Amino acid sequence: MNRRILLLVILLLSFGADALAQERLVTKGNEKYQNYSFSPAIDIYQKVLDKGYMTQDLLQRLGNAYYFNADYQKAAEVYGILIENYDKGVGPEYFFRYSQCTRSLGEYQRADDLMVKFTEMTNGGDKRAVTFKSEKEYMAEIDKNSGRYNIAPFEYNTQYSEFAPSLYKQGLLFSSDRDTGNLARYRHTWNSKDFLDLFKVNIDSASNNAVRKMGNVNSRMHESTSITTKDGNTLYFTRNNFIDDKYVRDEEGVVRLKIFRAQLDNGVWKNLEELPFNSDSYSVAHPALSPDEKTLYFASDMPGSSGGSDIYKIAINDDGSFGTPTNLGGTINTEARETFPYVTSEEILYFSSDGHPGLGGLDVFATKIKDQKYDQKIINVGRPVNSKKDDFTFVFTEETRKGYFASNRDGGLGSDDIYSFVESKPLVFECVQQISGTVRDKISNDLLVGATVKVIDENNEEILSTITDTDGNFTLTLDCNQGNFVRAMMQGYVPAEEYLTKSDGKPRIMDFYLEREKVTAGFGDDLAKLLQLSTIYFDFDKYNIRPDAEVEIQKVIAAMDKYPSLKIKANSHTDSRGRDKYNLWLSQKRAESTVNYMISKGIAADRLTKEGFGETRLVNRCDDGVRCSAIEHELNRRSEFIILE
Known part of the structure; x- marks a missing residue:
């Protein structure tokens, strides 16, 4: 026990x-x-x-x-x-x-x-x-954008990490932790690898001797993601918070990232300075320049960021000073990571994200930022640039359709590798939607020829316009990446408008029915003329309402529905052919049929009267015994809707 x-x-x-x-x-x-x-x-x-x-x-x-x-x-x-x-x-x-x-x-x-x-x-x-x-x-959308790049491994990859390619003169800058002679004590504990340095390479060289370290820019901490001005004389790059050969930690003991700037002087990088919007409390990294080099884009987790890191912009003033950082907003930035921005000459922003729908890890995305609009459609650039792993630091030039990016995908030499690519088919950023339709008079339903149809954006700025053709039709092509107002207008009518939200680009039919600003009519006026009614036909020797006549009578019914106090008299006329007595009887029956039809459709009987006049009120010379054409006789076979009240 x-x-x-x-x-x-x-x-x-x-x-x-x-x-x-x-x-x-x-x-x-x-x-x-x-x-x-x-x-x-x-x-x-x-x-x-x-x-x-x-x-x-x-x-x-x-x-x-x-x-x-x-x-x-x-x-x-x-x-x-x-x-x-x-x-x-x-x-x-x-x-x-x-x-x-x-x-x-x-x-x-x-x-x-x-x-x-x-x-x-x-x-x-x-x-x-x-x-x-x-x-x-999203997978169908990614598939639609895939297959547009022919990629190949960068010939200067090693068993170490190579990433952050940056176009520089006739060559390339990139970041690598390849063996630089550093002792193990200088290895970074994030991933137990050597610290990163910046390298440059003449990409046309046939020898690895073309790869050179960037000299005095590098320190014994990390240097990565760089960009130079077009003249090659100003360099922006990312480095750990490392000043005077000492690294600086924040209150939690973390060494943050900062962007530095250097000037080229007789082949040597001098005047090294950290940018004033850096901080010891958060990271600022991965610089990119706008085409006019007046705006710097970067990634940061500064206060106000929505996720692990957001993409920001800041103005570069003429004297080299800077404005105030501005977050690019919720269309681009998510609660996850948006990072590694790059802007092309055509103002396309490429960036990496694991917050937008992708294939896995970080994917490369693109969006148009022309006129500094940051609410346009975000597009996944698709395979083979994107993979199941991390794909990032995408750079590209529209002039040659060539570029580079980095990835840790399977099959590479190191943990990160650079890949070159040629774009075989441009990425389609525009969401094009065709709208078509007609513009009509709301009461008469007649087509309005020469009506103006305008497209107005959400800032109330007119984007484009057209006029209806001889058939009252119009066709417009819109950018469906944004919301638009489509407005139909014509002199004498009240404009009509419809709002179109962002869409998938499917064609849309839009018909507009305009109300007259003022209807001038009084006792004794013919409503049929005011409404521009077509002739109401009856079959020979018949007085029943034909389908084509229904359409015209419905216009009169619509007018009476709109104006409840309106009272009318339906008059029916014939041409001179046939016996006078018979024509008088036939016209009376046709007037009765017209009124009875309107009553059956809901018009009160006390608002309607009727009379048949036979051939007693001809509008032309086509009396008995006068030779007239069929068209001339047709003018006499008419219906009138005379306003009584």
Whole structure:
């Protein structure tokens, strides 16, 4: 008995000591995690997990550490364990990241199911949820944009990381952690790799000797993502917060990213300065220039950002100073990561994101920003530039249709590799929608020839206009990436307008019915003339209402519905052919048929009277015995709707 008790005590002590040891390891791992030292944090967390010690917090941090190191396979495994064991307590962000991981593994249905859960948890209020719901068929959209690039590996890739290509004179700048002679103590603990430096290469060279380090721009910390002015004399680049050979940490001990600027002087980069809108408290990184070089675009997680990082812009003044950073807004930026901007000469913004619907990880997206409009359609550039992994730092020139990007996709030499590409088919940014229709008089239903149809944007600016042709028809082609007002106008009529929201570009038929500004009529006027009615025909020797006559009478009914006090008299006339007495009887029956038809359609009988005049009121010379054409006789076979009140 005593031995059993002693054994139990020993086991309990052993278990307690082991648990205490695991807690100490987790505490150490948390310290590494908080300092963005994800690689050692992964080692610690995984070791603890492998021993069977598991908490929600540990799984969340381990999953995130894998996620931010782009190991989506491992991240998916950990997030799966997290949600399986702690479903009720797990926040929506983990469902989103789990969805991104499964998408990068090609498990698109699983990814969509997780996004449905994410949407439910955020009540549809998160931009990513809204986008997912509105672009449920995103795979079909990606497929439509795919196949437009012919890609090839960059010939200067190594077993290390190469990324952040930047066009520079006749060559290329890029960032790499290739062996630079740094000692292990200078390796970055985010991913346990050497720190990044900037390199330049003459891309036309046949020798690897063409690759050179950027000299005094590099430090013993990270340098990456660069852009130069067109003359090659000003360089903007990203570096860790590293001043006077010392790195600077924020209050949490994190070394943030900053953008620096340097000037080329006799082949040497001088006057190195950090930009004034940098901060020790948040990161500012990945510079890009507008075509006129008066605006700098960059990524940041500064206060006011909606996600892990947003894309911003800032004005570059003539004296080299800067304006105030401006967030590009909710169409481009989501609650996830938007980063690595690049702007082409045609004002197309390319950027990477894991917040917009994609194939997995970071995908490359594009949007038109002409006239600094940042609310246009966001387009996934498709395969093969985008893959299941991270695809980023896309640069491109429309003049040659050539460019470069980086990816950590399978099959590369290093963890990140640069790929060159040639665009074989331009990306279609315009959402073109054709609208067509007619403009008519609302009462008479007659086509209005020469009516003006205008398209007005949401800023009340006229975009284009046309006039109706001889058949009253019009056709217009709109940009359906934005909302538009379509307005029909004609002198003497009240304009009519309809609003078109953003759409998928399917053709649309729009018919306008304009009301007259003023209808001038009085006692004794013929409403048939005012409404420009066509002749109301009856079959020979018949007085029943024909279908074509119904259309014209309906116009009179519409007018009486619009003006409830209107009272009319229906007069019917014949031509001179036939016996006078018979014509008088026939016209009376036709007038009766007309009134009875109107009563059957809801017009009160006390608002209608009738009379047949036979051939007693001819409008021309075609009396008995006079030779007249069929057209001349037809003018006498008429109906009138005389206004009585």
